[in-house]
Amino acid sequence: MSDYPSSYRFTRDHEWIAVEGAKGKIGITSYAQSELGDVVYVELPKVGDAVTAGASFGTVESVKAVSEIFSPVTGTVTEINAHLNNAPETLNQDPHGEGWLIKVSLNDPAEVEKLLSAEDYQTFISSQQH
C-alpha cells in the first residue's frame, strides 16, 4: 500500500491537497488511480478558472471509465500540470508527486481544516474495501 503523505489533506472523493500558506497543489490519491486503472486522458481546467470546494473541475479517463475530479477547496487555478497531456500514465506512477493536477490559490485557507488527515483517509478507504 502506498504512503499517504502526512502533510497532505484528503477528501472522501479521493483527492488530495498539499497546502503552503494560501497556495495548494491538488491531485488524486493512490487509491483512486488504482481503482480507475490505467489512466489514458486527463481533462483539466484553464489557468484563471475558479474552482469550488466539492464541485467538479475536470475528469480522469481510463479506457472504459470516466471519473470526475472534485476540488477539495475553493479558489483560483494558478497552474496546471501540462505534462499529463502527453504522459497521463504519470498519474498511475506517481499520483502524490509528479502526477499532481492543478495548483490553486485558496480563497479561505481555513477550509483545509475540514478535510481528512492521512490517517483518517486510510481508515476511510479500508472501510471502502469491503
Added chain:
Amino acid sequence: MRYLPKSDPVRQRMLREIGIENVDELFAHIPEYCRLTRALDIPTGRSEPEIIDFFRHCAALNAAGYTSFLGAGSYYHYRPSLIDNLISRGEWFTAYTPYQPEISQGTLQAVFEFQTLVCQLTAMDVANASMYDGSTAMTEAVLMAIRVTGKSDILVARSVHPHYRETLVTNTHHRGFPVTEIPFQPDGQIDGSRLEQAITSNTAAVVVQSPNFFGSIEDWKTLAHLAHSKNALLIAVITDPVSLGLLAPPAEADIVAMEIQGFGIPTSFGGPYAGVIASKERYLRSLPGRLAGEARDSEGRRGFVLTLSTREQHIRREKATSNICTNQALCALMATIFMSVYGRRGLRELAQQNLAKASYAAGEFQRQGMEVLFPAPRFHEFVVRLPRTAAGYQPRLTQHHMIGGLPLHRYYPELGETALFCVTEAVSRARIDEMVQLYSGQSQPSLNESALAGARQE
C-alpha cells in the same frame, strides 16, 4: 418455419430438460392481462417465390428503368459490381459492432481505412466511423461546435439542403439554440455581407454547404476568415463526396459534415445512407461516433480497436457527445470499396465527367433560350427557370421514361417556377438532349407519341 432450426420433438426434449411440459409456462410470469390470446392479424408465412412476386409487383409500381435528373442529396453514380459482391459476404454484413477486436479485425481495419480516406479527401485530421446520414452528421457537427465554443448561436446558409436545415431545427429548438438563415446572392453563393452582419461573438458555428443545394461552389477561405474573426467554427457540408474528386477540400473549415451516399450506396428511396464527421485534431474529444485506432497486441502485432470510447453513450451515458450507437458501418464499407476502385486518378476523372455532363446540359437549356439561374461556378447541379409549373412537365417526361428536375417551389417559394437538375456520368448525351427538348417545348407531342403513351397505359 424455414428459418427456425428445430423440430417439434426437439422442442419437447428441451422443455423437459428445463423441467416444464409446455412452452406457455415460459411466458407464465407475463401477467394475464398483458398476454395476447389471439393470433396476430398478419397472413401466415409465405414462400420465397411469393415474397419475391410481391416485391416485384411493388417495384413495377415504382419508376423502373427511368433516366433520372434528380439529385438534391441523393445521387446516381455508377456502382461498381464488386461492391455488392464483396459486402454480401456474411463475415461483413452479418457481424455486429467490432467490440471484440480479436475476431473483428476485418471490420476494424476497414473502418481505419475509411477514416483515412475521408481525411485525405476532406483535408481534415480525424474522421469518425460514420453517422446516420448527411443531415444528422451536420446536426451533430453543430452540437459539437456548441460544446467546443461554449456559445449557442447558429448561422446556416439558406442554400444548405432544406431537409438538413429542418433536421437541425428539430434537434436544436427545444434546447434554445437560435438558428438564423443567411440568404444567397443572385449568383448562387452565400451572401457574404449578410453573413458578416449576422455573425457576432455569440456565434458558435457558421454552416455552409458546397456545392450548395443549387450546385454552386462556395469559397471556403473567405468563409473561414469570416467565421474565425468572431471565434466561430466553420462547418462545411458536402452532399455528394464525388465533388471532392475535383473541388478543393474545405481545408480551412473546422468541421466537415458529409453525406457519402454518392460513393456506391444505392439511392434506395432515401436510405440507408451514411454521414461522416471529420475535423481538426483539436476537436477530437468532442467528436461524436465510433473511432477505430491502431493498436498492438501482446506480441507486438499491428491491429485495430475501437478507441476513445469514453466519449460515447455506453460509458458516459447522459454526458456523452451523442446518443448514437448503431451507425452505418456497411454503407461506409461500400464507400470504402468505391474509393478503392476509383482511387487517386479515377475519382478525379469521375468528377470531371460529372462536371462536363452537367455543364453540357445547362448549356443546352441556355441554347434553347431558357434561363439557368446562379452564374457562380457549379459542379453537377443547376437550377432552371421554367415557363410553366415545374411538375406539369412530368407526364410528358414519364412517357419518355424520364424523371425531370426537382420542382423547387415547395422549398424556395421565392424562386418561383424553377427546377433543380442533376446530371451525373450515368446519363448519356442523347438522353440529355431529349430531356432538354421536352422542357423547351421544341418537340411537341406528335400523334404517334400520344398513341404510344396511350398504348403504354393499357
Added chain:
Amino acid sequence: MSTTPRAARHIVQNEELLFEISEPGKAAYQLPELDVPPANVAALGERARSDIAGFPELSEIEIIRHFTRLSTWNYGVDTGLYPLGSCTMKYNPRVNEFVARLDAIAGAHPLQPEELSQGALRIMDLLSQYLLEICGMDAITLQPAAGAQGELTGILLIRAALQARGNARRLVLIPDSAHGTNPATAAIAGYEIAKLSSNAQGTVDMASLDRLMTDQVAALMLTNPNTLGIFEEDIHRIADLVHQRGGFLYMDGANMNALVGRARPGDFGVDVMHLNLHKTFSTPHGGGGPGSGPVAVKAELEPFLPTPVLTRRPNGALTLEEDRPHSIGRMRAFAGSFGMLVRALAYIMANGSDGLKQTTEDAVLNANYIRTRLKDVYALSYDTPTMHECVFSDKLQARKADVHTGDIAKRLIDYGFHPYTVSFPLIAPGAMMIEPTESASKRELDEFIAALRAIAQEVDTEPETVKTAPHTTRVSRMDEVAAARKPRLRWTED
C-alpha cells in the same frame, strides 16, 4: 452430440492497408468514353484541387482479395452462434437481400414523383400496418435511422405533447439497468435524468417510482422485458402511476424478440416505443449498422409525428405528407432507411403470424435452456424468471481464481463462439449476458453450453489459460491503453 470441436485451424492471410499495397499507375476503374465536350476545369481556378494526396491506386483483383481477406478475420452470424445479449443476432434471411436489391427498389430516388413511387410507399404502408398490429399501437413513423434515433424521436414526441398541455416538464426517469442510449437520448432532448433503482428482483421498485414520479417527470423510459431479460410484472401499475401523475410511458423495444405474437406493449399501457428492425426483424447488423428504429405511438401522440407522414389521398394514392402543423419536424433527410424497411417486411411475410409467434417461443426456449444447463456452474445475477436472454455473473470464477467475465468471453472465442455481452447491464456486477436468439439449433446450444462448462473447469485447473485468452486468433489481446493514450486514427506515410 458431436464430439468434433467447433473451432479448427484454417489458413488466414495477412493483408496490409490499402495505402500500403497501392502503387502509382494501377487502376480498377474505367469510365465510359465521355460523349460531351470535356469539362472546363481551368474555369474553376482555385476552387479545383490538383490531387488527392495519399489516395490509393489499386487493380480490381487486389481490391477483391483485400476485402475478402479482411472479411476472413471477422465473425458473423453466418459463421456461428452469436449470443450477444441485447443485440438479437438472429439469422439474416437471404431473400431479404435479394428483394432489397431489385432495380426499382434499390434504384428509387427519394424525391421522385409520388405517382412513380407508389410501390415504395406500399411497402412502407404494409410494414406500418404489420408493426402496429405487432405492437398494439395506433400510429407509426418509419423515419428513425436506429434505436437511439427512435428514442430521441419518442422523447421529442412526449415533449411536444406535454408542451401542448402547457408544460414540457424537466425530468426523465430511467432505471439503473437501462442501456446507455436512454440517458444520452433524454439529455439531448433537453431533460435531466433521474435514476430509478431496481429492486432485489431486478425490476422496477414501486416505492422508488412512487417517490420519484413527480409532476416534473415527463416520462419513464422502460425496457420491457428489461435488460436482464425479466418481464416487468408490475407493468400495469407502473403505467397507471406514470399516467396518473401526467407523464408518459416510453418503452425501449430492443427486446421485442421476447414478445412478438405473445404480448403487445400497446395492451399494457405503453404510450410510445421504438423497435429495432436490426434486432427483432432480422435486418443485418452490417458490422455496426445500418439499422432502423421505427417509433409507434398511441393516438394522442399522432399529431406530433415527424414529417413526412405516410398517408392516403382521397383517391387512394399513398403520399408522404409534409404539411403537419403540430409535427416535431424532420429527424433526418428523406423518409427513412427504406432498404431496411424492405428487409423487415420480407421477414414478417416469410414468418407470418404463425412463424412470428413460434420465433418468439424458440428464442425464449433457447435462453431458458442455456440458463437451466449452466446455472450450476455460473451464478445467476438474479433468480427471477427470464425470457429471451439470461444474465450470469462471474462471481464464482472471480472469487476462485480472479477470472472475470471479460476473460471467460475471450476464452469462448477459442472454442469457436462469439462472446456474450460483457459487463452489461451495469446493475449486474461481472455480467455475462447471453441471448442465443431463435436461430440456434439444440446442437449448437449444446456445444456452447459444453464450452462454457469446460471454461468453468479451466478456471479451476488452469486459470492462466483463461486470463490470457484468446490463443487461436490472428491477433491476441490488444493494448487498448496505449491505443487510447496516443491515438492513431488514420494511416500516414511514415
